[in-house]
Amino acid sequence: MIVEVEGLRKTYGSAVVLDGVDLKVAEGSVFGLLGPNGAGKTTTIRILSTLSRATSGEVRVGGFDVRREPAKVRGVISLTGQYAAVDDEQTGRENLVMVARLMRLARPAARRRADELLERFDLVDAADRRVKTYSGGMRRRLDLAMSLVAGPRVIFLDEPTSGLDPVSRTTMWDAIADLVRTGTTIFLTTQYLEEADRLADRIVLLSKGKVVADGTTDALKSQVGGDRLDLHFDDRSAVERAAACVGGHVFAERLVLGIASDGSAAHLHHVLDSLRQNDIAVLRVSSHRPTLDDVFIALTAGVAA
């Protein structure tokens, strides 16, 4: 296991950000940490990449303890944060050569490494332009290229595609998929189920600093069920009585009750029958594909079909 986390806790004063997180990541795999804003994803990545200290718990990366041997951990990892850490006033090539020199490559070797990475990330034409003229997607690719200069064993990617347009997002996904083929371990965080689904072998769902699910993408999907039933009502008390009767998550302002479902007719019958027996009138029923919200509704509310 190249990343091992046991009982990780992080508190700021009385605020508990991480509350006993356990993670294991196999070398060469792609690991996705999925969760909404504020779940503790970035804090986890900051602790794993030695930028922040755990309040308690054991964290080992590449076999080294992040607290006792941070320098050794830094030697095997690289971090690509949420905001591209690139110098706007330097060219793409200068940014890459700078990182290579910081990693103690001799000048000619640093230049060669920069050339290779520019080629690989399709930045050759823009290599000698200042980064401030780059598009959002190009900045992210340069940022990722800078992370790869020293050939790290583990790459931490914090929300690598947030804020990108769909085309740049796909390009970024391809770049990440290429990395996987070279055998590098990837630890990424994301808010998008689709992204985790597409890239990750294993996913851990984080909610309010706790792991709420851990498994392969397929296993998680079957756990969610698949679809969500939205039951529409005409007043607030009906929604609440329905929730008391069949469970689910109340969207009070829209007078909707969301229920995780396996999409079968039997489940729909069961729900509607229960409501009729309790004299609760349903206006309308709709069903849709699961979103990350639904995964959380299903996993945190404990409502199953």
Place this chain on the structure above:
Amino acid sequence: MTLTLIGRSVRLTRRNPDTLLMSILLPLMMMALYVYVFGGAINTGTAYINYVVPGTIVLCTGYGATSTSMAVADDMRKGMIDRLRSLPIRGFAVLTGHVAASVTRNALATAIVVVAAVAMGFRPSASVADWVLAMGLLLLYVLALSWLGAAAGVVAKSVESASVLSFFMLFLPYLSSAFVPTHTMPAFLRGVSEHQPITPVIETVRGLLTGTPIGSTGWVALVWASGLLLASFTLATWLYRRRTSD
């Protein structure tokens, strides 16, 4: 490694000619203003241009410190600091890089001010040894102010708030013997101006370059400059540790 980061900071300065130009042009214009407009009315007991050169050089150092704090604040805010800290290098070296770039900028500014001053009639009487001593003291002072700038940049919430430092850096020289002799000021201002670090530094440099009496001022300046350097370096180190340990 530190050299790479110094190279980076110098390059970033070069790519931002507005700041560089301002930090040299403005003191030069102030010098010209004082020499040709106010200087005639100020009695310093010598040609005014000879009086005003050290003050102009010190004014430049204030700009240098301000740009240092802005550059540091930019790195801290934009996530560059996280990238550098996750590399197997000392993240603190990024501050050293900015401070070294500030010293380079100031060396350039000082050279330009001196050349311009000579063109305007500045006639220093200094020997080579005097020049070396004067530049040594200025170097110490520039280092002290640049580390203070770096410390301010570490704690600043934004690049804009980092530039608040410039207010003090650019205002304080006027409350010193930079442009007018302190004995012409009202008593309470004289107290301030004679006991702040800029006055002894200016008096010492002036003495070394133009032969005005120095007396014990040289030692006072040396103690101020090294004390400030020690304090601001310690402060920057401490603030950096605190900011980066959460």
